[in-house]
Amino acid sequence: MNGNSAFEAKIMEMKEQKKISLELLDYILHSATEEERETLYRIARETSQAVFGKNVYLRGLIEFTNYCRNDCFYCGIRAGNRNVSRYRLSPEEILQCCDKGAELGFRTFVLQGGEDPYYSDDRICEIVRAIKKKHPDHAITLSIGEKSYESYKRYFEAGAERYLLRHETANEEHYALLHPASLSGAHRKQCLRDLKKIGYQVGCGIMVGTPHQTTEHIYEDILFMQDLMPHMIGIGPFLAHKDTPFRDEPDGSAEETISLLAILRILFPKVLLPATTALGTADSLGREKGILAGANVIMPNLSPSNVRDKYLLYDGKICTGEEAAECNSCLRARMAKIGYTVVDVRGDHPDFSSAETAGNNVTKPTEEGIS
Numbered sequence: 525m526n527g528n529s530a531f532e533a534k535i536m537e538m539k540e541q542k543k544i545s546l547e548l549l550d551y552i553l554h555s556a557t558e559e560e561r562e563t564l565y566r567i568a569r570e571t572s573q574a575v576f577g578k579n580v581y582l583r584g585l586i587e588f589t590n591y592c593r594n595d596c597f598y599c600g601i602r603a604g605n606r607n608v609s610r611y612r613l614s615p616e617e618i619l620q621c622c623d624k625g626a627e628l629g630f631r632t633f634v635l636q637g638g639e640d641p642y643y644s645d646d647r648i649c650e651i652v653r654a655i656k657k658k659h660p661d662h663a664i665t666l667s668i669g670e671k672s673y674e675s676y677k678r679y680f681e682a683g684a685e686r687y688l689l690r691h692e693t694a695n696e697e698h699y700a701l702l703h704p705a706s707l708s709g710a711h712r713k714q715c716l717r718d719l720k721k722i723g724y725q726v727g728c729g730i731m732v733g734t735p736h737q738t739t740e741h742i743y744e745d746i747l748f749m750q751d752l753m754p755h756m757i758g759i760g761p762f763l764a765h766k767d768t769p770f771r772d773e774p775d776g777s778a779e780e781t782i783s784l785l786a787i788l789r790i791l792f793p794k795v796l797l798p799a800t801t802a803l804g805t806a807d808s809l810g811r812e813k814g815i816l817a818g819a820n821v822i823m824p825n826l827s828p829s830n831v832r833d834k835y836l837l838y839d840g841k842i843c844t845g846e847e848a849a850e851c852n853s854c855l856r857a858r859m860a861k862i863g864y865t866v867v868d869v870r871g872d873h874p875d876f877s878s879a880e881t882a883g884n885n886v887t888k889p890t891e892e893g894i895s
Contacts, residue, residue, distance in 0.1 A: 531560045535567050539790045544746065550739045552787065553780050561783060568786035568818030571793050576820045578864045581796070581871025582852075583665065584625035584826040585634045587835040588613040592638025594669070595704045598734060600765035600836045601638050607767050609834050612642060613827075615651050621826045621848075622655050622662070628852045629868035632663040634688070634823065639669035649682040656683035663870045665727075670711060673718045680722050687719045688727040690758055693734070693741055694748035701736045716752055725873050727756030727796070732784055733776020734762040742784070746791065755873035756821075757788055757795050760802030763838035778807035782817045789818025794874045796821050805842050811855075812862050821871065822859070824851045 538544050552564060589612045590601045601608055613621070622633050633655060637643070643651075652664055665686035666679055676687070691712050693699050699709030719726045730745050749757060761776030781803055789797055798821040799814025807813065811822055825832060825843055832844040843851050856866045 528557075528559050528563055531556070532563050532567070535564055535790065538787075539567065539571065542750075542791055544743075544787060544791065546740065546743045549743055549746070549787070552783050553739060553742070556783070561779075564783060564786045565817040568789040569816055571790050572797075572818040572820055575794050575874060579820065579867045579871075580815060580859050580864050581632070581821045581869070582630050582855075582866055583632045583634045583798070583821060583823040583871075584621070584628075584630035584848075585636060585823045586613070586618060586621045586625075587636050587825070587827045587831070588618050589637035589640040589643060590831075590835045591640040591642065592669075593641060594639055594707065596707070597702055597704075597769045598731070598762065598765070598838075600767060600838055602768060605767045611831050611834055612640070613831070615647075615654060617828065618651055619654060619658065621828065622659055624848050625826045626659055626662065628849060629866075630824075630826070630852075631661070631868060631870045632665060632686075633659075633826070634665040634667060636667040636688070643668070645671075645675050645678050649678055652679060652682040652684050661870075663872065670707075670715050673722070676715075676719055676724070677722050680724060684724070686725040686727065686756070688729075688756065688758060689716055689719065690727075690729040690731075691716060691745070691748065692730060693737070694744040695741045698734075698736055698738075698741050702734060713748070713752075716754070720752065720754075725755040725796075725876055726752070727758055728752060728754045729756075729758035731762040731776060731802075732759060732781040733774070735770055735773045737762075746787075749788075750791070753792075755796060755876070756798075757792065758798055758800060759784060759788070760800035761806045763802055763805060763840065765836065765838045775806065778803060778810050778813075781806070782810070782813050785814050785819050786817040796871065796873055798823055801825075801842060802838065805838070805840050812858060815859065815864055816862060822855055822866075824848070824855050 591610050592601050595603045664684045666684045667688035696709045716728055761781045763775050764770050764773050797819045799811040799819040803810035803814050826848045829847050859866050
């Protein structure tokens with residue numbers, strides 16, 4: 525491109541049209557100068573601040589089981605990994621994590637785990653109802669994989685309001701290179717559509733730099749996201765785990781991840797966009813850089829410290845030895861240092877903003893939301 529002014533014009537055109545070309549995506553990810561990336565980050569930051577100000581939302585992550593029936597090639601808790609020390613948290617332990625989070629100011633709990641058959645629909649619903657009974661004004665997010673429409677509906681009726689399910693890749697051939705034949709990208713996409721139909725605030729996402737990933741794949745992901753219009757998008761760099769078939773594959777780039785965060789913020793101004801733990805693992809200042817590139821969510825870990833080092837989807841995960849309070853105060857201070865404020869609210873998507881004061885149940889999204 526001929527100078528930074530031409531690049532800025534391209535980004536502003538992308539912002540206005542809510543579209544990006546494959547050529548511009550490729551240029552940003554692989555050829556942009558440092559000055560151009562800073563321009564991209566500034567525009568993304570301004571886009572985020574126009575909707576959310578300088579507020580950062582907390583999500584209290586509770587990794588309640590590392591059992592999983594699936595054998596995804598990139599994942600450290602895959603069924604075929606015999607070196608994992610498996611654990612399950614009891615309902616009482618999950619509630620204790622929620623109690624601690626509430627004391628620390630968290631207003632959202634994220635229950636994340638492998639696809640563990642032990643946690644039947646009845647058990648999940650009982651846990652959700654117990655949390656809602658004790659913490660009625662808090663939001664519950666589930667991230668427990670692919671389920672039936674009927675199961676998702678039961679969780680929603682029990683009180684879960686949000687659901688995270690990374691689609692991983694929108695390209696079927698690429699999906700088959702990352703997963704065993706028992707899993708289907710088409711089914712995963714259908715799960716996301718089911719969740720949205722039921723009324724959840726829905727999150728999808730990808731890893732940046734997964735084996736065999738191309739810029740064309742990422743472009744397909746963006747097109748899929750624009751069709752789905754999720755409320756949350758979770759992305760982070762691919763990080764290899766020593767006990768997976770991808771153990772020797774190179775890690776994804778933190779810089780490319782941050783650039784993609786900025787692109788997504790510009791294309792989806794109101795989306796909830798985390799600066800992930802994986803990004804903080806790939807770059808010691810990754811979460812701060814993510815926030816300064818348009819992200820507005822961080823996800824501290826509320827899991828008991830004695831199980832944190834057992835939930836390793838990738839090697840080198842940060843904060844596995846910290847207590848929840850220690851992790852919480854550290855992140856609040858780090859956000860303040862870059863001029864942002866961690867706010868103790870539910871942090872719903874703007875189109876669900878009335879849920880902030882709705883008590884137990886998420887209300888239907890407004891037509892226009894807020895901007």
